[in-house]
Amino acid sequence: MKNLAELLKAHPFFEGMDEDQLELIARCGENGIFNAGDHLARENAPADQFYVIRDGRVAVESYVPNYGSLCLQTLHNGDVFGWSWLFPPYLWTFDGRALDEVHAVRLDGKCLREKCESDPQLGYALMKRFARIVTDRLHTTRVQLMDIYNQQKPALDRGQ
Structure with missing residues (x-):
């Protein structure tokens, strides 16, 4: 059986x-298993952790009034869910819900923030990785919005 450091090393x-x-990071973590329908996070709740997904699917959702939950993205093994633990006020900006059984390493945000404060190299290494996730997801959102608005744009009448 692998220890947490070995599990983290194997994760992209x-x-x-x-x-x-x-x-150091592994000392802030623990294995977690979530059943389909379980919430890993709730929008506007304290964000005290993030999740390294080892197996399963997690829906990143946001509540839309008069509509309900809207799935913005589905994360899979090899992905990470949650960066709100890193930025004040440390509140979740989205819901995270297991779509099937999810195996993940849960990492304690407060523990990691303390380690990053005392070890700036660790903090910088993590920040670079999270910045990459944020920019990739922002790009994905941009492409999705372009697809939505492109479908809604009326066809131009070239004869006028």
């Missing part, structure tokens, strides 16, 4: 990270 998010850094 931590690729190329220093072994000592992985050991």
